Amino acid sequence: MANEDKPKAPQEGDGQGIPAPTGAANLIDTDYVIGQDNIKSNKFGIDFDLHGKVFMFSALIILIFVVLTLALPEQMGPLFSGAKGWLTGNLSWVFLFSANIFVLLTVVLIFTPLGKVRLGGSDAKPDFSYAGWFAMLFAAGMGIGLMFYGVAEPLTHFSTSLEGSSWAPLGGAQGDTNGAISLGMAATIYHWGLHPWATYAVVALALALFSFNKGLPLTMRSVFYPVLGERIWGWPGHVIDILAVFATLFGLATSLGLGATQASAGLHYLFDIPNNNVTMVVLIIGITLVALGSVVAGVDKGVQRLSQLNMGLAILLLFFVIAVGPTLAIATGFFDNLLSYLKNLPALANPFGREDSDFVGGWTAFYWAWWISWSPFVGMFIARVSRGRTVREFLIAVLLVPMLVSVLWMTAFGSTAIEQLTSGFEGAKNAADELQLFEMLGQLPLSAITSFVGIVLVMVFFITSSDSGSLVIDSITSGGKVDAPKPQRIFWALLEGFIAIALLLGGGLEALQAAVLSTGLPFALILLVACYSIVKGLMSEPRG
Amino acid sequence: MFQHIMVPVDLAHLDTLKPALDTAADLACHYAATITYVGITTSAPGSVARTPDEYRQKLELFTERRHAVHGRPVSARVYHSPDPIANLNDLLVNAVEDVGADLVIMATHLPKHIDLIIPANGGTLASRTSASIFLVRARQGT
Numbered sequence: 001m002a003n004e005d006k007p008k009a010p011q012e013g014d015g016q017g018i019p020a021p022t023g024a025a026n027l028i029d030t031d032y033v034i035g036q037d038n039i040k041s042n043k044f045g046i047d048f049d050l051h052g053k054v055f056m057f058s059a060l061i062i063l064i065f066v067v068l069t070l071a072l073p074e075q076m077g078p079l080f081s082g083a084k085g086w087l088t089g090n091l092s093w094v095f096l097f098s099a100n101i102f103v104l105l106t107v108v109l110i111f112t113p114l115g116k117v118r119l120g121g122s123d124a125k126p127d128f129s130y131a132g133w134f135a136m137l138f139a140a141g142m143g144i145g146l147m148f149y150g151v152a153e154p155l156t157h158f159s160t161s162l163e164g165s166s167w168a169p170l171g172g173a174q175g176d177t178n179g180a181i182s183l184g185m186a187a188t189i190y191h192w193g194l195h196p197w198a199t200y201a202v203v204a205l206a207l208a209l210f211s212f213n214k215g216l217p218l219t220m221r222s223v224f225y226p227v228l229g230e231r232i233w234g235w236p237g238h239v240i241d242i243l244a245v246f247a248t249l250f251g252l253a254t255s256l257g258l259g260a261t262q263a264s265a266g267l268h269y270l271f272d273i274p275n276n277n278v279t280m281v282v283l284i285i286g287i288t289l290v291a292l293g294s295v296v297a298g299v300d301k302g303v304q305r306l307s308q309l310n311m312g313l314a315i316l317l318l319f320f321v322i323a324v325g326p327t328l329a330i331a332t333g334f335f336d337n338l339l340s341y342l343k344n345l346p347a348l349a350n351p352f353g354r355e356d357s358d359f360v361g362g363w364t365a366f367y368w369a370w371w372i373s374w375s376p377f378v379g380m381f382i383a384r385v386s387r388g389r390t391v392r393e394f395l396i397a398v399l400l401v402p403m404l405v406s407v408l409w410m411t412a413f414g415s416t417a418i419e420q421l422t423s424g425f426e427g428a429k430n431a432a433d434e435l436q437l438f439e440m441l442g443q444l445p446l447s448a449i450t451s452f453v454g455i456v457l458v459m460v461f462f463i464t465s466s467d468s469g470s471l472v473i474d475s476i477t478s479g480g481k482v483d484a485p486k487p488q489r490i491f492w493a494l495l496e497g498f499i500a501i502a503l504l505l506g507g508g509l510e511a512l513q514a515a516v517l518s519t520g521l522p523f524a525l526i527l528l529v530a531c532y533s534i535v536k537g538l539m540s541e542p543r544g
Numbered sequence: 545m546f547q548h549i550m551v552p553v554d555l556a557h558l559d560t561l562k563p564a565l566d567t568a569a570d571l572a573c574h575y576a577a578t579i580t581y582v583g584i585t586t587s588a589p590g591s592v593a594r595t596p597d598e599y600r601q602k603l604e605l606f607t608e609r610r611h612a613v614h615g616r617p618v619s620a621r622v623y624h625s626p627d628p629i630a631n632l633n634d635l636l637v638n639a640v641e642d643v644g645a646d647l648v649i650m651a652t653h654l655p656k657h658i659d660l661i662i663p664a665n666g667g668t669l670a671s672r673t674s675a676s677i678f679l680v681r682a683r684q685g686t
Contacts, residue, residue, distance in 0.1 A: 027595070033591060034589055034590055034591045034594075036591075120587070121595065121597075127626045128626075211588055211589055212588065212589075215589045215595060217588075218588045295630075297630060298627040298629070298630020298631055299626050299627040300626070300627060300630070301630065301631075384626060387588070480589070481590060482586045482588045482590070482626070482627065482628075483585075483590060483629050484629070486630070
């Protein structure tokens with residue numbers, strides 16, 4: 001062709017600048033081009049496009065931690081669990097105080113005019129239907145925990161409250177069965193209600209706002225723009241992103257390893273399948289392979305469909321328990337428990353001068369550290385699928401609806417288990433945590449089917465955590481790109497499975513889980529900054 | 545022979561697209577065909593644009609420049625997705641139908657082992673649409 005033109009890539013200073021988006025939002029004026037610090041190559045026929053420093057240092061730290069944990073289990077185990085114990089014991093007030101701020105901010109935002117701001121700009125359309133969106137929020141957020149603790153936690157808090165032990169919430173209700181039920185359910189819902197979802201909502205809202213409305217990359221550092229300005233593109237930003245990769249990868253790998261231990265125990269209980277390393281490794285490989293298929297299929301066809309499958313199964317199991325369990329007690333219990341939760345909330349959420357330090361340190365602070373350390377992963381994923389929603393719609397869906405679902409779930413499973421216990425069945429109470437659900441289901445009709453559904457749910461919940469987590473890590477290590485080459489997401493999904501297997505066989509799963517929990521403290525501070533950023537960011541957005 | 549040519553465009557990799565763009569221009573002139581340039585972008589900020597609107601504006605500008613080169617009627621169409629890498633094939637198949645293209649001209653890479661696991665888009669497009677597909681290799685060294 002004689003008449004060749006040589007169009008430049010639009011970001012290469014062709015005089016266009018960044019045009020103002022039509023009807024959209026208020027972009028932050030920065031010269032930074034997403035992906036400018038990335039290393040792109042095509043080694044061995046595989047494309048990659050990575051943020052050099054974040055990827056290299058994340059990989060290095062992950063490698064060092066795995067090697068140290070495997071090589072020096074006797075030194076590293078006590079070190080990590082000591083750090084976790086110290087944090088949740090001595091700094092529990094930081095976690096409780098921070099989580100209260102998250103709840104206050106998110107609840108207040110629902111009722112202010114700032115709730116009218118639309119994520120992605122005033123003309124943005126949602127990428128997912130309500131059903132798909134909500135299924136993904138829930139599956140990424142806490143699905144697996146509801147399976148394991150839906151029975152275990154109400155039973156434990158009820159029992160400790162009735163006995164008046166030092167582990168009882170708010171001193172317990174010794175000898176008062178109704179009081180112990182009320183307090184036990186309130187404490188359980190407290191741990192699974194507004195506070196965890198507010199924690200996720202803060203991260204998700206901050207990321208969605210600074211990414212979709214302000215035009216910054218979808219990665220943790222972007223939240224710090226109002227505080228650090230252009231410095232987020234340097235080492236302060238790298239450190240935040242590396243910490244997020246660390247917490248996400250080890251959070252997922254240790255959960256996968258521990259989850260395989262629990263699923264194997266469940267399979268042994270139900271089908272007498274040997275509860276050994278072979279079963280666990282097969283489970284991890286199976287879960288990883290399905291997760292791999294899901295990340296390759298992508299958010300719409302992989303994660304969304306699996307989440308919807310999961311949601312459907314979970315709803316079936318929930319309705320089944322409501323129908324064949326103590327239906328009336330569950331129906332009235334839902335409102336009683338919600339009231340009891342709201343009534344006890346100020347006392348349970350009080351960070352200072354608590355008498356029930358075992359409960360606060362051992363339960364609440366532990367959970368808060370856990371939710372907070374998971375918040376980069378869950379928050380980033382929620383942000384990614386929430387474009388096109390208004391802030392109010394977003395907060396109602398991420399905060400209030402999950403809270404009500406948690407109340408219903410905990411009431412259905414907890415009330416049924418507590419009623420079984422007060423009627424004289426102690427099987428669930430005396431079983432290991434991971435088997436309590438199956439012991440409870442065992443007392444209901446069709447237990448072989450429901451228990452099998454329970455096992456399938458546990459595994460699919462792991463898959464939906466694993467696939468969404470791999471997408472999140474891939475995005476952070478690509479400098480915020482969500483369209484990095486496919487082999488990268490495959491790499492992260494595989495690495496997660498490998499680390500889970502290595503730690504399962506070599507020991508150290510619980511030690512590393514403790515290390516992840518320790519990241520809760522820096523992230524609590526990061527999230528407090530995110531609260532400031534959200535308000536500052538929303539104030540400069542067009543509303544309605 | 546051909547009336548409407550569709551050319552998928554990745555604005556982040558225009559250098560590797562050049563042979564495909566030239567081929568499309570030549571064939572459009574030869575057959576007096578219309579060209580639609582199709583861009584697929586993420587809903588999140590990316591390296592090319594920070595919003596889908598901005599991406600659309602850049603693709604339209606690119607399309608005007610191509611029109612200045614070959615003089616054939618042109619149009620631009622943008623599809624955005626929360627996960628464009630995973631949805632690329634589906635989006636391209638939809639685009640062929642939306643555009644009503646009878647020929648797709650697109651750049652492709654040299655065969656790689658990984659194609660066994662992640663097949664190239666051109667082959668998939670040929671198996672799922674009735675349009676003719678013309679795959680153009682990037683010149684060696686580009």
